[in-house]
Amino acid sequence: xxxxxxxxxxxxxxxxxxxxxxxxxxxxxxxxxxxxxxxxxxxxxxxxxxxxxxxxxxxxxxxxxxxxxxxxxxxxxxxxxxxxxxxxxxxxxxxxxxxxxxxxxxxxxxxxxxxxxxxxxxxxxxxxxxxxxxxxxxxxxxxxxxxxxxxxxxxxxxxxxxxxxxxxxxxxxxxxxxxxxxxxxxxxxxxxxxxxxxxxxxxxxxxxxxxxxxxxxxxxxxxxxxxxxxxxxxxxxxxxxxxxxxxxxxxxxxxxxxxxxxxxxxxxxxxxxxxxxxxxxxxx
Numbered sequence: 313x314x315x316x317x318x319x320x321x322x323x324x325x326x327x328x329x330x331x332x333x334x335x336x337x338x339x340x341x342x343x344x345x346x347x348x349x350x351x352x353x354x355x356x357x358x359x360x361x362x363x364x365x366x367x368x369x370x371x372x373x374x375x376x377x378x379x380x381x382x383x384x385x386x387x388x389x390x391x392x393x394x395x396x397x398x399x400x401x402x403x404x405x406x407x408x409x410x411x412x413x414x415x416x417x418x419x420x421x422x423x424x425x426x427x428x429x430x431x432x433x434x435x436x437x438x439x440x441x442x443x444x445x446x447x448x449x450x451x452x453x454x455x456x457x458x459x460x461x462x463x464x465x466x467x468x469x470x471x472x473x474x475x476x477x478x479x480x481x482x483x484x485x486x487x488x489x490x491x492x493x494x495x496x497x498x499x500x501x502x503x504x505x506x507x508x509x510x511x512x513x514x515x516x517x518x519x520x521x522x523x524x525x526x527x528x529x530x531x532x533x534x535x536x537x538x539x540x541x542x543x544x545x546x547x548x549x550x551x552x553x554x555x556x557x558x559x560x561x562x563x564x565x566x567x568x569x570x571x572x573x574x575x576x577x578x579x580x581x582x583x584x585x586x587x588x589x590x591x592x593x594x595x596x
Contacts, residue, residue, distance in 0.1 A: 322359035335375035410464030443493030517571030
C-alpha cells in the first residue's frame, strides 16, 4: 500500500472516530451495537483496516450521522484510487493516459477547467502538445509513444465541436506567457485561443495577472458535479466527495468573476500574441 493510500485510509478513520465521539459512544459501545469484536473499531479508526460499506453505514446509523454518509462512502469507494502515481499512470505510455481522458470527456456534459500555468490540453495545438509530452516523457522516463499521445489529445478536442458538451475554461494570464516550445509554437497556440473564443460550446475567460485571486490554487478540471482531477508534481488526485467538489465549484465561480471574457479576453490574448510576433521578428 502506498503512503498516499495509507494516509487516505487514516484520514477516513479519523472522520469515523470523530463521528463516534460526537455521538458520545465509546469504541466498546459501538462494537457492541454493531456486533463487532472490540478491536475492530480501533483498527478502522487508525487506518489499519479498510472499512466496508456496511462498516461506514453502521457508524452513521449508530452515531446518528446519516447526513454524512454520502461523503464518507465517496471517500471509501475511491480510497485505493484517490492518488495515482504519475509514473504508474503513464507507465504504458502517453497514448493510453490520453485515451482515458478521451473516455472521461465523452461521459461529461459540463466541463469546468482552470489552468494557471499552461494552456489546457483540450485547447492545445499539436506543436504545443508535442513540446509538453516531450517534457513529460523525459521527466518520468516512460515509453516514448509521443505520436499516439498527440493523436489522442487532439481526439479529445472533437467534443468542442459536437455532441452535448459544454466547456467553461479559465486560464490565468501567466499561461499565455509561459513559453512552451519557443515563440513560433506559442504564436500558433495564441492564434488557436483567438479562434476558440468564437466556439458556441466554449466560454473562455482569462484571469488577469493583477487580479486578486481568492486563494492559492493549482490547476483542476471538474467533470460535471461528480469528479475533480487535480494534477500535482508527482500524482493525479481524484476528488469525488460531494462536499469537496462543491468547494472546487465555489472557487471556480470566484475565479470566473475575476476573469475577462469576449472582447476583453481577445484583447489580452492579442497583446501577448503581438509581443511574441515582435520578438520573433527581432530574433530573425
